[in-house]
Amino acid sequence: MNGFIAVYLRELLILKHRFWRMLMSFAVSPVLYLVAFGLGMGKNVKVGHQSYVEFLIPGLVAMSSMMQGFGINVEINVTRFYLKVFEEFQAAPISNLSYVCGEVAGGVTRAILASCVIVCLSLVTGLGLTFGPDFWGLVFLNATVFAALGVTSAMLIKNHADQALITNLVITPMAFLGGTFFPLKNLPPWARAPLELIPLSHASRGLRMAASHRPVSPEDCIILAVLSIAAIGLAWWSVDRAKD
Amino acid sequence: MNQSDSTPFAVTIQNLTKKYGSLKALDKITFSVHKGELFALLGPNGAGKTTLVRILTGLTRPSFGIAQVNGQAGLVPQALNLDYDLTVSENLLIHGLLYHMPYPAIGSRIRELLAYTEIAHKARATIRTLSGGMKRRVMIARALMHDPEVLFLDEPTVGLDPHIRRKIWSLIKRVQGQGTTILLTTHYIEEAELLADKVALLDHGTIVALDTPRNLKARMGTYAVDIVDDNGLATNYFPDKESARKAMLDMGEQGRAITLRQVTLEDAVVGLTGRTEK
Ligand SMILES: Nc1ncnc2c1ncn2[C@@H]1O[C@H](COP(=O)(O)OP(=O)(O)OP(=O)(O)O)[C@@H](O)[C@H]1O
Ligand SMILES: [Mg+2]
Numbered sequence: 066m067n068g069f070i071a072v073y074l075r076e077l078l079i080l081k082h083r084f085w086r087m088l089m090s091f092a093v094s095p096v097l098y099l100v101a102f103g104l105g106m107g108k109n110v111k112v113g114h115q116s117y118v119e120f121l122i123p124g125l126v127a128m129s130s131m132m133q134g135f136g137i138n139v140e141i142n143v144t145r146f147y148l149k150v151f152e153e154f155q156a157a158p159i160s161n162l163s164y165v166c167g168e169v170a171g172g173v174t175r176a177i178l179a180s181c182v183i184v185c186l187s188l189v190t191g192l193g194l195t196f197g198p199d200f201w202g203l204v205f206l207n208a209t210v211f212a213a214l215g216v217t218s219a220m221l222i223k224n225h226a227d228q229a230l231i232t233n234l235v236i237t238p239m240a241f242l243g244g245t246f247f248p249l250k251n252l253p254p255w256a257r258a259p260l261e262l263i264p265l266s267h268a269s270r271g272l273r274m275a276a277s278h279r280p281v282s283p284e285d286c287i288i289l290a291v292l293s294i295a296a297i298g299l300a301w302w303s304v305d306r307a308k309d
Numbered sequence: 310m311n312q313s314d315s316t317p318f319a320v321t322i323q324n325l326t327k328k329y330g331s332l333k334a335l336d337k338i339t340f341s342v343h344k345g346e347l348f349a350l351l352g353p354n355g356a357g358k359t360t361l362v363r364i365l366t367g368l369t370r371p372s373f374g375i376a377q378v379n380g381q382a383g384l385v386p387q388a389l390n391l392d393y394d395l396t397v398s399e400n401l402l403i404h405g406l407l408y409h410m411p412y413p414a415i416g417s418r419i420r421e422l423l424a425y426t427e428i429a430h431k432a433r434a435t436i437r438t439l440s441g442g443m444k445r446r447v448m449i450a451r452a453l454m455h456d457p458e459v460l461f462l463d464e465p466t467v468g469l470d471p472h473i474r475r476k477i478w479s480l481i482k483r484v485q486g487q488g489t490t491i492l493l494t495t496h497y498i499e500e501a502e503l504l505a506d507k508v509a510l511l512d513h514g515t516i517v518a519l520d521t522p523r524n525l526k527a528r529m530g531t532y533a534v535d536i537v538d539d540n541g542l543a544t545n546y547f548p549d550k551e552s553a554r555k556a557m558l559d560m561g562e563q564g565r566a567i568t569l570r571q572v573t574l575e576d577a578v579v580g581l582t583g584r585t586e587k
Contacts, residue, residue, distance in 0.1 A: 071406035078403075082435075083395045149390035149554065156366050156384055157407035309368055 070158025072167025074139065080174065081308060091133060091188075092178035094123045099186065112248055114274060115277065119194060122187045123276045124245035127269035129183055130176040131243075133235055134208035137172030138215035142225050145307070161304040165216055165297060172212025173205060179206050193277075200275040206289040207268035211236075213296035220303035244269040264292050316343040318379060319459050319490035320365065325374035327360050327514075334360040336514040337374070342459075342492055342507075344379075347485045349501035350494040351578065353510035358494035359387050361511070362463045365492070372457060380458030381408075382395035385448045387494075390437045397423065398432045399449050408455035415454075422450040426480060442473035449480060460484060462493040464584040467498060470565055478504060518581045525577040533576055537566040 080087060112120040146152040154164055184196050193306040218231050243265025249257050260266055269287040319343035327335040335355045344349040350358050360462060363369040364376045367385045391400050398419055405415035423429040426446040431439060436447065452460060464482065466474045481504060485491050495501055501508050502522050509519040518525060530546035532553035547553035553569055560567060 067406050067409045074406065075395075075403045078399050079392070084468050148392060149386070149388055150392055152368055152384075152390055153404065153407065155368050156382070157404075158381075159407055160410065196524060209495050 066163070068157070068163035069167045069170070071157075071159070072164055073170045076137075076168065076171030077174065078176075079140070080171075087175070088178065088182060091122045091129070091175075092182045093177065094132075095129055095179075095183045095186065098246075116192075118190070119192050119277070120248075120273070121246065122183065122192065122194060123272035124269045126180045126183050126204060127243065127265055127272050128240045129179040130204050130208045131211045131265055131268070132236065132240065133179040134172040134176040134211035135215040135218075136175060137168055137212050138219040138228060138232075140171070141168060141216065141219035142222070142228055146225050151307070155308065161300050164304060165213070165300045167213040168208060168216045169297060169300065172215055173208040176189055176208030176212065177201075177204060187223075195276060196307065197275065199281050200272060203268060203271045203275060203281065203286070203289065205263070206293055207272075209293040210289060210296050211262050213300045215297065216300040217296070217303045220300070220307045229253070239263055239265050244273075249267060259308075264289065312530065316345065317527060318342065319344045319346070320348075320379070320492060321360075321375065321377045322365075323375040325361070325364065325575065326372045327357075327369065328362060328372045328518075333514050335364075338511075338514070338516055340509060340516060340519055341488060345485070345488055346489055346506045347481070347491045347493065347504055349505035349508045349513055350492065351496065351498065352494075352500045353496060353507055353582075356511040359463055360487050362386075362461050362492070362494060366461055378459050380457060381458045383452035383455065383457030385445075385452045385460070385462045385465055387467070389444050389448060391444060391447060392449075394435060395436050396433050397428065397439070397447050400436065400447060401454055404451045404454045405464065410455060415450060422453055425453075425483075426450045427476070429459075435445055442469050445473070445477060446480070449484075450478070453484065457542045459490045459492065462491060464494055464496070466495070466497065474500075484561075498575045498578055500574070503539040508574070510578060512582050516575075522574050525581070526572045526574055529572050529576045529580050530570055533570055533572050534560070535566075535568045535570070536560060 091294045099118070103121050106117050110117040131308045141151070149169050167287055180201075187194055218228065222231070231297070243261050244260070245265070249260055249266060250271075252260065267285040267288050271289070318341045322341065322404045323339050325335055325397065326333065338361070350361065352358050362384070364371050365378055366382050392403070395403075401422070402415055405418065405443050406412075410418065419432070420429070423432055426449060428443055428450070428516065431443060434548045436444060439447065449462075449465065452462075465481070466477050470560060480492060480502070481493070493501075505522060508518065508522055508525060510525075511515040520528075528547050532547045532550050534545045534547070534553055536543045536545075536558055545556060547556065550569075557567055557569055
């Protein structure tokens, strides 16, 4: 438990020292997407009976919580290859699992902060969306899945350059195709089937339901919960691979 | 400090080997460090000093052999590894938590160690703002947080000015005085000569010599005569001052600078490693 607290507290202290800068960076891409796709398209573009902006915001939360959760990998890489503080963790008498949980909690915290930024933006614009416990529960699960994957990738890579490759090959495509910017329903079945499988699709669909007062499908929740546990398991396994 | 051979071991190493591909960074190393001893590993760049320390502190896996530390280890690695955005106290706090120290004990231990390492006035400064010598002292304070029984110092004075080096040397001696076993690596011969109870000479992954500084020096003699002339530098070694002085008189010629001095550890190192050069 102490190991978890140490690792998580360190991430929190880093967050505290860079709080405003970080908040700004969390806001940049959602604001750009909102302006470009939301406001740019105007209120007349409808998806179902919602305006496109109302459709877009939960998708942006799904995307941002994925990106910022996964983004813990950048922090870990800096810690591992540049600051070398990762060796402190390797030498310390803490379990690999408490290390993983500490870093995942760090990623989830960033993801929740990033989601708060978008939620605040949308509250300011006065849209008819609600953000209840079901909404935040899904943000939490989505962030956990991707933070754990972020930890895994940070443990498996051998140098910093590999990281950009993983982000460009896996995360960026998911950000666009995971039901964030358009409803997957509109796709032909052959394209839809594989996209339904990616975790982000479940998160964006669930968040969209929760934000517009509709019941979230239990299937989406269960899939995300199972994936979080699996991803944490994967991260746990990967920690030992980082040793030379 | 003299260690009798009956003192228990703090570090035991047997047949330790580490291969990186075809390169043997360590090749069947065997030695032990007694409790309370200050043991110096002396060797040129690439000798395998860091590899050995990393294996002993669990950062690197050995290829085979035994590397055992009896008791908690503390580590000051060769490369600075502090959190630059955090303060001095915060860096120590995280370390205390990593080593399962109870929260209330951490605060008082931080104050104690920052006073001990003479950086108390920087407790709230971020690491980024410290000088190199201060960062080194934070590293040492951090490694001492959990009161380790064996402290590993990997080149603790590299790149520091002579004043700070002396400060760190005296700090290291005080830590040993409190009963901590210390294994220190260095390529500064005078550092090993001044601080160490025992010195192991590491070269190309093998131990070339292991003894007290005094015995290592005695292998060369007690007095040395350096002759500098147009042919370069030559050093002759003698068992006592009388024979050295006599030889000096015989060698005295025009255009030569001749110095009589005591044998240093450097003489022993040059003599011992020269023979093993590949
Ligand atoms: N991770 C690694 N992968 C491959 N080779 C390595 C690795 N780490 C060390 N080596 C090699 O092992 C040998 C010993 O290196 P080591 O760092 O232990 O030497 P050292 O005595 O600490 O040198 P220095 O005084 O420069 O710090 C070197 O030849 C080095 O290139
Ligand atoms: Mg080294």
